[in-house]
Amino acid sequence: MTIKKRTLxxxxxxxxxxxxxxxxxxxxxxxxxxxxxxxxxLIAELPVAEEVRTGYERxxxxxxxxxxxxxxxxxxxxxxxEAVEAPTQGVNCALSGGQWFSYYDxxxxxxxxxxxxxxxxxxxxxxxxxxxxWTPERRQAYANDLGWSRSLVAVTARxxxxxxDQDPSTWMPPAADALCHYVADWVSVKTRWQLSVDAAELxxxxxxxxxxxxxxxxxxxx
Numbered sequence: 001m002t003i004k005k006r007t008l009x010x011x012x013x014x015x016x017x018x019x020x021x022x023x024x025x026x027x028x029x030x031x032x033x034x035x036x037x038x039x040x041x042l043i044a045e046l047p048v049a050e051e052v053r054t055g056y057e058r059x060x061x062x063x064x065x066x067x068x069x070x071x072x073x074x075x076x077x078x079x080x081x082e083a084v085e086a087p088t089q090g091v092n093c094a095l096s097g098g099q100w101f102s103y104y105d106x107x108x109x110x111x112x113x114x115x116x117x118x119x120x121x122x123x124x125x126x127x128x129x130x131x132x133x134w135t136p137e138r139r140q141a142y143a144n145d146l147g148w149s150r151s152l153v154a155v156t157a158r159x160x161x162x163x164x165d166q167d168p169s170t171w172m173p174p175a176a177d178a179l180c181h182y183v184a185d186w187v188s189v190k191t192r193w194q195l196s197v198d199a200a201e202l203x204x205x206x207x208x209x210x211x212x213x214x215x216x217x218x219x220x221x222x
Contacts, residue, residue: 033221035191038214042187043205049196051128060136061123063143074144074152075117082154087112103181104159104173116160118153119143121189124165129195141222148192148220150185168208169200180212191219 035042064073072080072093079087079095087098100109109115121129123143131139145151163171173182183205190197197205 034218035221036216036218038216039184039187039212040206040209040214042191042217042219043202043209046187046190046202046205047194047196048199048202049129051198052132053124053128055132056124056127058123060127060139061131061143062136062140063123065140065144067144067146074146077146078117078152078154079112079115081149084108100154102155102159103153103178104155104163104175106175106178107156109156114157115154116157118155118160118163120151120153120185121167121193121195122163122165125167126193126195129190129197130193131195142193145192145222147222148188150188151192153185167198167201167204169198169204172208179208180215183208183212184215184217188217188219191217192222194221 035045037045064075066073070093072089076093076095079098079100080089082100083098084101085097085099087095089095095112098110098112100112100115101107102109102115104118119126123131126142131142134142159173163173168183168186172179187205187209189195
């Protein structure tokens, strides 16, 4: 089963790697500017800094907005996009039926009520890593990022709450085959939003990436 639906961004990057397009051309077709590089390269480029939690409040990240005014907020948009069996959409974007694959714990979930939408890099962690210095508008854009398929992911409520605001130095998904995908997701989001890592986080990412294929990514910068 596919771990997670890919958007056009990932599809173009895959074509580039297969020889259909140069990597730089693929990135240009996705969005400019973009950073194209392997997971290990992107990890090496992440700025290292001490975390700053002072002043954090979840309310400073306005999320689950309806950006395109179609009646479906960010949470619902992710659920519709990531469904492996499409749900039925009713009035006010109410979803019934459908199935989703929670890659953190390798679980197939029937019905949306058992799912959370996880911010790949949690809101508190993003604050610690640079978002403390952002405008409210940029924090809102981060919290509702539908422009990169790796930013938000539908997973079981259990694993999302186990993860909470932890970074990879203290939490990784329990499914054995989820590790490499998770590391690529995490690194791509930190790259996209120009967020820093602390020393323990960097070490955990480097150690995990060393055990994984060095996936090439074309990451659109926010």
